[in-house]
Amino acid sequence: MTFAAASEWDDQSPAPRSTLHRLAPIGIGTPQVEALTSYVMRLAASHALPVGSLAVDVVGPELGRTRVYGDQRTDRASFFKSAIYRDAHTLNGHGEYAARWAEAIGRLVLRDELGELTMLSWRDMVPERGMLRRHLAVCPLCLRDQENERGAIYEPLIWSVAAVNACAIHDCLLLGTCPHCGIQPPPLSWHAKAGHCRRCSGWLGVDDPRERTPGDRDRWVSGSIARLIALSAKDRRRVGTTAAVMEEAISRAGGTAAALARATGRSPGLISEWRHGSVAPTLQSLLLISAAARLDFVALVRGEAVDDPSPRPPQVTTAIEPRTVIDWTRVREQMEAALTADPPITVSALHRTLEVDRQTMRERFPDLADKLVVRRRAWAARQTAERRMKLVDAVHQAVRAIRDGGDHPSRRRVEARLPAGVSLREPVLRAAWREAVGGAASA
Numbered sequence: 192m193t194f195a196a197a198s199e200w201d202d203q204s205p206a207p208r209s210t211l212h213r214l215a216p217i218g219i220g221t222p223q224v225e226a227l228t229s230y231v232m233r234l235a236a237s238h239a240l241p242v243g244s245l246a247v248d249v250v251g252p253e254l255g256r257t258r259v260y261g262d263q264r265t266d267r268a269s270f271f272k273s274a275i276y277r278d279a280h281t282l283n284g285h286g287e288y289a290a291r292w293a294e295a296i297g298r299l300v301l302r303d304e305l306g307e308l309t310m311l312s313w314r315d316m317v318p319e320r321g322m323l324r325r326h327l328a329v330c331p332l333c334l335r336d337q338e339n340e341r342g343a344i345y346e347p348l349i350w351s352v353a354a355v356n357a358c359a360i361h362d363c364l365l366l367g368t369c370p371h372c373g374i375q376p377p378p379l380s381w382h383a384k385a386g387h388c389r390r391c392s393g394w395l396g397v398d399d400p401r402e403r404t405p406g407d408r409d410r411w412v413s414g415s416i417a418r419l420i421a422l423s424a425k426d427r428r429r430v431g432t433t434a435a436v437m438e439e440a441i442s443r444a445g446g447t448a449a450a451l452a453r454a455t456g457r458s459p460g461l462i463s464e465w466r467h468g469s470v471a472p473t474l475q476s477l478l479l480i481s482a483a484a485r486l487d488f489v490a491l492v493r494g495e496a497v498d499d500p501s502p503r504p505p506q507v508t509t510a511i512e513p514r515t516v517i518d519w520t521r522v523r524e525q526m527e528a529a530l531t532a533d534p535p536i537t538v539s540a541l542h543r544t545l546e547v548d549r550q551t552m553r554e555r556f557p558d559l560a561d562k563l564v565v566r567r568r569a570w571a572a573r574q575t576a577e578r579r580m581k582l583v584d585a586v587h588q589a590v591r592a593i594r595d596g597g598d599h600p601s602r603r604r605v606e607a608r609l610p611a612g613v614s615l616r617e618p619v620l621r622a623a624w625r626e627a628v629g630g631a632a633s634a
């Protein structure tokens with residue numbers, strides 16, 4: 192049987208034929224709808240391809256990468272770097288990037304519903320700012336259920352919303368750190384597999400010994416976002432203005448912008464910008480307003496002020512922040528730990544791991560940053576000195592061995608005995624060689 196014959200099974204209709212398998216997306220129309228990143232991983236797996244190859248060799252050309260990235264010289268590696276590492280979390284959002292990927296993959300699999308695996312239909316309701324989680328977070332119990340039911344392993348879209356910290360189905364907190372290797376896994380990687388750590392490939396549907404019961408606030412947020420995700424396609428649109436709902440929210444919070452500012456933990460200036468429609472409230476802010484003013488969250492997102500008398504979690508205010516907020520205690524701890532790491536970690540490696548830019552880190556902890564730099568430099572200098580000593584030794588030994596064999600220790604003969612890539616062009620080594628042959632050497 193030929194491959195062509197086998198692939199006909201994937202597609203019942205005679206024509207047209209899809210380039211990639213017509214993999215069905217999971218859970219469309221439900222709060223557990225699959226994320227586009229998850230679909231990409233499953234699609235790659237169904238072709239026995241790494242996600243990286245699928246992205247670079249198949250989706251990249253389909254995207255017309257020059258239009259997206261504007262650089263004709265963009266090579267494979269840097270396309271992948273920007274597509275999969277830097278911007279991967281935005282694949283599930285509602286920006287240009289999500290739109291293009293959903294379209295491109297849709298053409299490859301002949302499906303037009305892949306936008307449902309992103310937040311594209313929220314575009315007019317809520318800005319993307321702060322909405323997306325930059326790292327992977329999973330519900331280990333959801334993954335375990337999928338495994339037990341022997342269904343496809345997939346990652347729901349709701350896990351990529353930064354404000355969501357709990358699973359509404361299992362009433363447990365999401366897991367954001369890999370229990371095997373201890374990192375916060377990125378959303379994708381070259382060999383990413385749904386339900387597995389992107390770095391160590393460890394299975395994330397694990398028992399987690401930590402206390403994982405969510406608080407009322409996390410429960411309420413998860414439930415609210417689940418309702419937003421499950422909103423039917425025709426209802427995912429704005430019906431009113433932010434300005435109008437803000438007036439209602441202000442009157443419910445005590446009648447003044449200052450009262451709403453206190454109740455939501457936002458600045459009075461920001462409240463006034465919402466009121467005048469110059470800035471749209473983020474998803475986090477909408478959650479805060481909903482909680483403070485007892486307005487239905489989903490209606491609020493659509494620009495409607497609808498009373499919601501259901502009980503509100505206490506202290507729902509400022510703690511609803513995306514987890515992208517910098518945890519300075521953790522940064523300091525990691526910097527301190529780096530001070531005793533052997534070999535010393537570079538400051539740039541550290542700020543990449545912590546996702547804090549170098550300048551911010553320096554401004555916040557100048558002493559620690561200086562110490563790290565000094566320590567790394569000292570280590571690098573020691574490494575260089577050690578290498579030199581070893582090579583000088585090697586030159587001396589080579590000269591001796593060549594002489595013992597009855598030959599003249601010429602430059603060529605000595606270099607032939609040195610490690611690959613090492614030559615007597617290095618001044619220290621040339622000096623050692625000259626000294627060893629008694630100053631009589633000629634280059």
Ligand SMILES: [Zn+2]
Binds near residue numbers: 331360
């Ligand atoms: Zn769950």
Ligand SMILES: [Zn+2]
Binds near residue numbers: 369370371372392
């Ligand atoms: Zn891991």
